[in-house]
Amino acid sequence: MSDSDESYNEASSPDSEELTGSRALSVGVSTRSTRKSNAELRSTTGGGYVWEDSIQRPWDIVQEDEGGSLANAIADLVQANKRKRLFYEQTPLQRGIIRHLMLVLDLSSAMADKDLRPSRYQLSLQYAIQFINEYFEQNPISQLGVIGMKDGLARLISQLGGNPTEHVAAIQALKKDEPAGVPSLQNALEMARGALYHVPSHGTKEVVIIFGALISCDPGDIHKTVATLKAEQIRVRVVGLAAQVAVCKELCQQTNDGDLASTYGVILNEQHFKEVLLNACTPPASTLNEKAKSKSGSELMRMGFPSRVVETTPSFCACHTRLLKGGYLCPRCNVKVCSLPTECPACGLTLILSTHLARSYHHLMPLKNWYEVEWPEARSSKTSACFSCSKPFALPSVHTASTKIRIIAGSSTVSSSTRQEKESLATGRFRCPTCRKQFCIDCDLFAHEVLHNCPGCEAAGPSGRQYSTTAKPAGEILPQTNAGSRFSSAPISI
Structure with a gap:
């Protein structure tokens, strides 16, 4: 009753009438300004908003075929999503294949x-796990660490290392917590800078931040931190x-030499979030400062290629102190580790397999795009x-021909490049420019994103393999079967 009495007395008093009138006046002004801003945002041609110009009618998005089925339309949408790979940059650039990256999560x-x-919290943790797995899949000789921003502080979630299992387990433990407080970009950047301070000159230093807030609670001047990161080439x-x-x-x-388009992305939806995050799995191109630094003097990095052993009695590994019968022996100090790639806990030697080194080179010599x-x-x-x-290709039919004629004749506002793209959607064939073999779009995705080799060129033998004219091959990489017999005795320098 007290709340209702106060509201009744306030509504019946003359002061409340004046207050109500002033409120109505302010609301009217704000409403008129909102209507004016909305009117400015509306398109002059279609009557809708500017971002709705590309969608005039809902039936322009998905169209039924003659039988009333949406299967063909959905198949076209799936194929168009796969065709995004055709627009990826395939120019051979100088990149760092030994990366040291700190992943910063907003908690x-x-x-x-x-x-x-x-x-946001659960989806970010889910995509962070996928990012870690994809990062080590494409960069097997690199390292990664995880930092969290919570309650105005930055805390280390996992140390900088090359074992993805440890990082995934640390992020899985975060799912039990709840997000709280405000983030602090400066504290997270300073912690990341400290973790990357001892990175050798042959490795790149990177920071990837998943930022969901609009504010940052910093203890000092963050611009000084940005200048320090730029000076240290992070x-x-x-x-x-x-x-x-x-x-x-x-x-x-400031930290990417003015490159903002590929380094700062604001997501649109869940799928776009995943695409923007996974783009960081590709090593960045070397800047002018890094190229000048590399030309001033080359540094040799010692790596060991250990052989796998299987013992009759279990023994402790040096990395996790677990009893295992299998493992890898360091060629320098004969210390046992359970998984590769890693650094020897005793002597600090980088231990990898020849396949890890071969997979890291596909960023330097990307597979050529296949034309449609x-x-x-x-x-x-x-x-x-x-x-x-051996999947059979789709054969041209009457429906395909009529569809192509309708696209050419009925879309006078479509450009020639868009028209040509729509015509080639129906074929589903892609040809390698080197071996002239034809592949389906699924094999195109698998060859460019996973295999990084053309099956037709590999089937033709060494004579059929051709590298890019810009980037020269670093040499043949021996398969894993020969790695143990040739490189297990002592580390080598690259």
């Missing part, structure tokens, strides 16, 4: 929002979950199935 209360399902990438933040923009610009086979060439070609998986 503040802003991550409790549920605009991303199930929440690259910073930011994945924003809410909106663009000015300090994050300056941070990415159009319908005129597909009709005259004698190839009816994929060279790799």
Whole structure:
């Protein structure tokens, strides 16, 4: 009753009437300004918002075929999603293959929002695990560490190391906690800088931040920290979950020589979040300062290629002190470790396999893009199935021909490049420019993203292998079967 009496007395008093009138006036002004801003945002042609111009009618997105089925439309959407790989940069650049990266996670209360399902916090941890696995898959001789921002502090979640199992286990433990407090970018950057301080000159130093808040509680001047990171050549990438933040923009610009498009991305949805985060798995191109530093003097790095042993009685490994019958022996000090790649706990020698070194080189010598086979060439070609998986190609039909005619004749506003892209969507054939073999789009994805070799060129033998004219091959890498017999006796220098 007290609350209702106070509201009744306030509504009946004359002061409340004046207050109500002033509130109505302010609300009216704000409403008119909002309507004016909305009117400015509306398109002058279609009557909708500017970001809705590409979607005029909902039936333009997904169209039914003659039988009323959406299978063909969904298949086109899936294929268009796969075709995004064709727009990836394939230019051979000088990159650092021995990377040292610190992953910074925002664990503040802003991550409790549920605009991303199930929440920002849970989805960020899930994608962070996928990022760690993909990072070590593409960079097996690199190292990674994890830092969390919570309650205005930065805490180390996992040390800088090359074992992905330890990092995944540390992030899995975070799922039991709840986000709280505010983040501190300066504390996280200073901790990352301290962890990367002892990185040798042949390794790159990087920081990837998943930032969901719009504020940062810093104890000092963060601009001085940004200047220090730039002087120490530490690259910073930011994945924003809410909106663009000015300090994050300056941070990415200063530490990446003005490159903002590829280093700072604000996500649109869950799928875009995953794409922007996984883009950091590719090593960044070397800057002018790094190239000048590398030309001033080359440094040899000693690596050991141990052989696997299987013992009759279990013994302790030096890395985790666990009883195991199998493992790898360091060629320098004969200390046993359980997994590779890693650093020897006794002598500090980098222990890898020859396959790890070979997988790291695909960033320097990327596989050439395969061009799409159009319908005129597909009709005259004698190839009816994929060279790799033997999956039969789609044959041109009346529906395909009519669809192509409708696209050409009915879309006068579509450019020639877009029209050509729509025509080649129906073929599903991709040809290697070196061996001239045809592949399906699934084999195209597998060859460029996982295998990093052309099955047709590999089947042709050494004479059929051709490298890029810009990047020279570093030499043949021996297979894993010969690694133990040739390189297990002593470490080598590269």
